[in-house]
Amino acid sequence: GQSLEQPSEVTAVEGAIVQINCTYQTSGFYGLSWYQQHDGGAPTFLSYNGLDGLEETGRFSSFLSRSDSYGYLLLQELQMKDSASYFCAANNQGGKLIFGQGTELSVKP
Amino acid sequence: SQTIHQWPATLVQPVGSPLSLECTVEGTSNPNLYWYRQAAGRGLQLLFYSVGIGQISSEVPQNLSASRPQDRQFILSSKKLLLSDSGFYLCAWRGPPVGEQFFGPGTRLTVL
Numbered sequence: 001g002q003s004l005e006q007p008s009e010v011t012a013v014e015g016a017i018v019q020i021n022c023t024y025q026t027s028g029f030y031g032l033s034w035y036q037q038h039d040g041g042a043p044t045f046l047s048y049n050g051l052d053g054l055e056e057t058g059r060f061s062s063f064l065s066r067s068d069s070y071g072y073l074l075l076q077e078l079q080m081k082d083s084a085s086y087f088c089a090a091n092n093q094g095g096k097l098i099f100g101q102g103t104e105l106s107v108k109p
Numbered sequence: 110s111q112t113i114h115q116w117p118a119t120l121v122q123p124v125g126s127p128l129s130l131e132c133t134v135e136g137t138s139n140p141n142l143y144w145y146r147q148a149a150g151r152g153l154q155l156l157f158y159s160v161g162i163g164q165i166s167s168e169v170p171q172n173l174s175a176s177r178p179q180d181r182q183f184i185l186s187s188k189k190l191l192l193s194d195s196g197f198y199l200c201a202w203r204g205p206p207v208g209e210q211f212f213g214p215g216t217r218l219t220v221l
Contacts, residue, residue: 004152033208042199042215043153048208087152094160095141095203096168097210099152 002026004088004100011106012078020073020103022088030091032064032071037085037102047073048091075105083107111136115200115213122220128173128187130216132200135181140202142183143210144175147197159183195220 004024012018022032031050035043049055049064049071061074075082085104089097112135122128134140141160145153155168157175165175172191176184183200197217201210 031208033210042212044212045206045209048206050207089153091208094158094166095210096143096155096158097153098155099145101152102150 002090002092002098004090004098006086006088006100006103008101009104009106011108013108014078014080016078017074017076018078018105020075020086020088020105022071022073022100024069024071024088024090024100026090026092026098028092029066030093032062033089033091033097034060034062034073035087035089035099037087039084043087046086050091078107080107080109111202111204111211113200113202113211113213115198115216117216118214119217120219122190122218124192124220125189128185128190128194128218130185130198130200130218132183132185132213133181134183134202137181137202139180142177143201143203144183144185145199145201145212147199149196153199157185190220192220194218 006022033048034046037043047062054063059076064071085102087099087102089099114133143158144156147153159165159177173187197215199215200213
């Protein structure tokens, strides 16, 4: 079957750096996406890695290693508003997304 | 710009009642459309996707069905709801940026 594993929760303080890891086991893998979801809201897109390496978008960076079936999301200069759930998602044929169970990030003052 | 609408925002239905959730997209044509369900504290599960009018692919066999009667309309239905159908239902379309999907505001369904 297809599955993605990520930690269920992470806690960090304002201004710190946090890394959320994701390992995947899927067929027909095209790339890895990351989404943010605040309580009660819809997921919003953060980043996509179609090739190995690092992608940087402002305070957020994402990394992919296809050979290791592994990726991570790196959040720098954490702010209180970054408290949310973060999901990795494998992109398959037809644009289908297979989601991990999510990592709840709590940012403390 | 593209916009995706879903209604209703919340819904409480008795077991055994029918369901119809509607999703419409504006500002794009011939989009790939997706229905997801999210149980409390869990990830999103892909239910159906559609690449065009009348074309539906089911990802998980269950008590639900989907239809795409128009290019920018995607409907999720059930003839008889089960307690296990409760959840947060999200419609999404795939944007031109690779790897990105845009989600609607969702419908929170409670089956009692």
